Structures are given as C-alpha cells and as structure tokens.
Amino acid sequence: MEKFRTKVKRRIAISSGMAFIAMVLGGINIYSIIITDHSSATHSDGFVAGFQFGLIVSIFGLAVFDIIKLSLAINDETKLRILYNKEHDERLIAIRNKAGAPMIVITSIMMIIAAIIAGYFNIIVFYTLIVAVAAQLLVSAMVKLYCMKTM
C-alpha cells in the first residue's frame, strides 16, 4: 500500500501542475480575447477560441477534482484501500478494456490536439475532428454503461 500511496502523491503533483498550466493558459486566453480586434474576427475564429477556453476550463476543473479526491484518500487508510481496489478491480478493468480504454482516450486527446491545430487553417477539419471525438467517446461510454449493467 506504501507503493500506491507514493503513486497517489505523484498523481497529486501531476494534477497540481496541470491545474497551474491550465490557469496560465486560461489567463493568456482571456488576455488574447480582450486585446483581439473583434470587428475583423469571423464566427469560426470565435468558435475555435471558445472551444479552446472551454477545454482549458474543463482541464482545470478535472485537475482540481482529482487533487481533492486524491488528497482525501491519502489521509484516510480505508479510502486509500477503496481507491486501490477500484483501480485494480478485475471486473472494472475488463469493462474498461471492452469500452476501448486506454486507446480511445489516447486517440481522443490526439484528435483534439489535431483539431485545435487544424482550426487555425480549416474550420471544416476542426468540426469534423471534434464530431468524430464526440462520437467515439459516446460509443465508448455506451459500451461501458452496457457492460456495467450486464457484467
């Protein structure tokens, strides 16, 4: 369990770093929105910028949630044991595998990065990639829900 405790501490540090980076990026994003000349900006420009800001806020929110959850677990032996069991539970691992984890998450992140880059050149590619990510995450979530009910 000490090994897992060290792992949790490392994850808290990573989440703190992610929250900090998201905060800095969010600040830059707000600053760029303020200094942008809105008279020449198109609807697409606003959508890509809005999507990026939404993504940054989501990353920040998830990182903070993770920090709180892990900090509570690390100070309580039972909660830490429950967290360990949840992460190493064979049934949940089988369900995650059936739902496509971790490849769905990895490809989704790569597609979102690609969409943001493509958004600066072609908005159609941006929309296509975002819809593809949403569709694959939805299918994965539905498979996971189905397996949770049947397994």
Place this chain on the structure above:
Amino acid sequence: MKTRIKELRKERKLSQEELALAVGTTRQTITSIEVGKYTASLVLAYKIAHFFGLTIEEVFDFSELNEF
C-alpha cells in the same frame, strides 16, 4: 455461476463492502459474483475462498461446467 458467497457472508454477518475490502475488490463486483452475472478469476476466487477458510470448490459451484 452459482456461489455460496452470500450464504457464507450472512453466516459471518459481513457486508458486501467489508468482504470487498478484505479481498481487494469492489462492492459491485461482489454483487455481480453473488447474482451470477460475473465469473471471478482464479485469483479472486482463491482470495474469496481463502478469506472464508474454505477451498474454491466449496465456495463456487462448478457443476454447470460439466453440462455440455
């Protein structure tokens, strides 16, 4: 697969949560095994049987496997 987990748990006045914590799994997995939705792996089956001080065959009913 049929099991005697629920019966053994009741005898020892244990909750699913307590058993799950003791054998390193989740309450939901214990529920699934008890109702026969999920078949435990050999390792988990051993842990559960060992926890009750019994053999795997005494906890899990393998008779259905012989029906072809």
